[in-house]
Amino acid sequence: xxxxxxxxxxxxxxxxxxxxxxxxxxxxxxxxxxxxxxxxxxxxxxxxxxxxxxxxxxxxxxxxxxxxxxxxxxxxxxxxxxxxxxxxxxxxxxxxxxxxxxxxxxxxxxxxxxxxxxxxxxxxxxxxxxxxxxxxxxxxxxxxxxxxxxxxxxxxxxxxxxxxxxxxxxxxxxxxxxxxxxxxxxxxxxxxxxxxxxxxxxxxxxxxxxxxxxxxxxxxxxxxxxxxxxxxxxxxxxxxxxxxxxxxxxxxxxxxxxxxxxxxxxxxxxxxxxxxxxxxxxxxxxxxxxxxxxxxxxxxxxxxxxxxxxxxx
Amino acid sequence: xxxxxxxxxxxxxxxxxxxxxxxxxxxxxxxxxxxxxxxxxxxxxxxxxxxxxxxxxxxxxxxxxxxxxxxxxxxxxxxxxxxxxxxxxxxxxxxxxxxxxxxxxxxxxxxxxxxxxxxxxxxxxxxxxxxxxxxxxxxxxxxxxxxxxxxxxxxxxxxxxxxxxxxxxxxxxxxxxxxxxxxxxxxxxxxxxxxxxxxxxxxxxxxxxxxxxxxxxxxxxxxxxxxxxxxxxxxxxxxxxxxxxxxxxxxxxxxxxxxxxxxxxxxxxxxxxxxxxxxxxxxxxxxxxxxxxxxxxxxxxxxxxxxxxxxxxxxxxxxx
Numbered sequence: 243x244x245x246x247x248x249x250x251x252x253x254x255x256x257x258x259x260x261x262x263x264x265x266x267x268x269x270x271x272x273x274x275x276x277x278x279x280x281x282x283x284x285x286x287x288x289x290x291x292x293x294x295x296x297x298x299x300x301x302x303x304x305x306x307x308x309x310x311x312x313x314x315x316x317x318x319x320x321x322x323x324x325x326x327x328x329x330x331x332x333x334x335x336x337x338x339x340x341x342x343x344x345x346x347x348x349x350x351x352x353x354x355x356x357x358x359x360x361x362x363x364x365x366x367x368x369x370x371x372x373x374x375x376x377x378x379x380x381x382x383x384x385x386x387x388x389x390x391x392x393x394x395x396x397x398x399x400x401x402x403x404x405x406x407x408x409x410x411x412x413x414x415x416x417x418x419x420x421x422x423x424x425x426x427x428x429x430x431x432x433x434x435x436x437x438x439x440x441x442x443x444x445x446x447x448x449x450x451x452x453x454x455x456x457x458x459x460x461x462x463x464x465x466x467x468x469x470x471x472x473x474x475x476x477x478x479x480x481x482x483x484x485x486x487x488x489x490x491x492x493x494x495x496x497x498x499x500x501x502x503x504x505x506x507x508x509x510x511x512x513x514x515x516x517x518x519x520x521x522x523x524x525x526x527x528x529x530x531x532x533x534x535x536x537x538x539x540x541x542x543x544x545x546x547x548x549x550x551x552x553x554x555x
Numbered sequence: 556x557x558x559x560x561x562x563x564x565x566x567x568x569x570x571x572x573x574x575x576x577x578x579x580x581x582x583x584x585x586x587x588x589x590x591x592x593x594x595x596x597x598x599x600x601x602x603x604x605x606x607x608x609x610x611x612x613x614x615x616x617x618x619x620x621x622x623x624x625x626x627x628x629x630x631x632x633x634x635x636x637x638x639x640x641x642x643x644x645x646x647x648x649x650x651x652x653x654x655x656x657x658x659x660x661x662x663x664x665x666x667x668x669x670x671x672x673x674x675x676x677x678x679x680x681x682x683x684x685x686x687x688x689x690x691x692x693x694x695x696x697x698x699x700x701x702x703x704x705x706x707x708x709x710x711x712x713x714x715x716x717x718x719x720x721x722x723x724x725x726x727x728x729x730x731x732x733x734x735x736x737x738x739x740x741x742x743x744x745x746x747x748x749x750x751x752x753x754x755x756x757x758x759x760x761x762x763x764x765x766x767x768x769x770x771x772x773x774x775x776x777x778x779x780x781x782x783x784x785x786x787x788x789x790x791x792x793x794x795x796x797x798x799x800x801x802x803x804x805x806x807x808x809x810x811x812x813x814x815x816x817x818x819x820x821x822x823x824x825x826x827x828x829x830x831x832x833x834x835x836x837x838x839x840x841x842x843x844x845x846x847x848x849x850x851x852x853x854x855x856x857x858x859x860x861x862x863x864x865x866x867x868x869x870x871x872x873x874x875x
Binding site for chain 2: 394397398399400403406407479486487492502505509513517522525526
């Protein structure tokens with residue numbers, strides 16, 4: 243037990259801690275170790291810096307841009323103008339500042355990416371934990387088959403069908419992405435759970451009379467959590483790309499301006515034929531930056547938590 | 556043993572197909588508006604044709620009966636009629652298959668060849684300048700939305716430079732070599748977009764399996780025997796490292812349709828993808844249903860082929 247704690251800790255301090263305190267102490271230590279490996283990875287730190295910048299932009303977007311600036315009926319600029327003074331990135335065909343659209347878009351795109359991921363990871367982790375914990379039983383077979391089905395079905399076509407049926411609202415877009423992107427998480431969590439459940443401490447908890455639900459949530463989940471977290475970070479990248487694809491196909495919510503919606507509106511306004519590059523290019527670059535940042539952070543975390551994968555860098 | 560392995564894989568494929576058929580049926584029944592009402596919306600369908608469809612698919616029957624009729628009709632190749640054009644969905648689809656196969660087949664092939672070669676070289680000389688360069692470009696391409704990349708290429712190469720047409724399949728209905736050149740000119744940008752969009756994943760998969768294989772004992776043995784580096788790479792490392800990429804290539808072929816939707820939309824390429832885009836805008840549900848069925852069927856088939864081929868290439872997996 244004591245070997246898990248950093249050296250030099252006075253033993254009496256540890257002795258006076260409650261089990262809960264001990265558990266949190268251990269989690270804090272392991273977070274510290276992860277952070278120090280993460281910090282030494284240049285790719286990961288680049289990604290993190292990009293994410294912090296866009297995160298702050300999204301957080302403070304209501305202070306930077308007023309609602310009126312992106313309201314098509316209130317726009318004041320000249321339509322389809324290349325960058326001029328006052329409009330550093332030019333305007334769209336309503337005369338809205340493209341820079342203002344991008345700032346508002348950062349908020350919507352990140353919200354969609356993060357909430358869809360939350361949904362996907364919740365479904366995936368639940369399915370994976372239950373399936374892995376009851377590995378080999380009938381429940382496992384049913385859940386694994388379901389996971390395999392969702393891995394096999396062309397997700398984009400399923401997403402299109404669902405989005406077309408449900409209708410283009412922001413909530414539906416989030417729902418559709420969550421429903422179509424949980425399967426990878428489920429498969430990874432199941433594999434991890436299968437190996438964790440045979441560890442002695444899980445057996446001990448069972449011997450002490452813990453229920454299955456309590457073992458899964460208190461003993462297996464904390465152990466599997468790092469893997470879930472790394473997978474979640476990678477899923478955000480996929481979710482943001484999916485949102486873009488759905489938006490370009492006209493399945494996004496036209497009233498919530500995401501980066502994907504900006505691209506779609508530029509596309510439909512003939513930005514390509516007319517050469518409105520200032521309108522078309524920036525939202526794509528934002529998507530690339532954020533997707534790349536999440537991917538680089540996710541790869542780094544995956545490498546730290548799952549050493550067998552230490553080969554991507 | 557081998558027969559049992561193949562039978563098990565076939566069984567799984569059939570089960571998956573049944574799942575897709577069921578999903579297809581029920582998804583389109585939970586949406587607002589009943590199927591008869593949706594069909595009746597069509598202006599192209601005569602009252603007699605409408606009655607015939609209702610009768611054929613048992614739309615006035617209770618749900619379980621409808622389900623069985625749907626399965627029977629679908630399996631015998633009847634996919635219903637398009638709400639917009641009033642023609643048979645299966646005929647509409649058939650006319651669109653060739654352009655998509657041409658576009659995505661070519662794009663996947665180019666991406667696979669370049670990706671596998673770059674992955675072999677990068678993985679073998681890990682951390683070299685070439686490896687870093689190809690890995691970072693792969694990650695960058697992976698993070699790029701395909702549709703946006705296509706639009707960018709259109710602005711630069713079709714708009715500013717005027718080298719290529721802005722979209723479509725062919726400009727004039729010539730024949731022979733002239734027509735071939737015409738189609739090729741239209742094909743260039745969409746194929747380039749697809750190839751750029753796919754190449755990253757091929758590089759990453761091939762590279763990481765090369766890195767794995769390089770650590771294996773039998774490679775060390777080959778070195779100890781005094782074989783030169785190129786021979787070891789070509790005859791010892793690549794054949795084993797290629798397996799995961801092989802699976803990825805076969806599966807990509809199955810994803811042909813899914814991959815084509817955005818690119819065909821951007822380039823107005825008249826394949827299944829553009830048909831899907833039009834069906835979304837027109838809410839032409841029978842067409843969407845058929846697209847989902849066909850694209851899932853292609854992936855299931857590709858999976859089956861990959862599984863069986865894998866069983867031959869790597870006999871160890873049969874025991875799993």
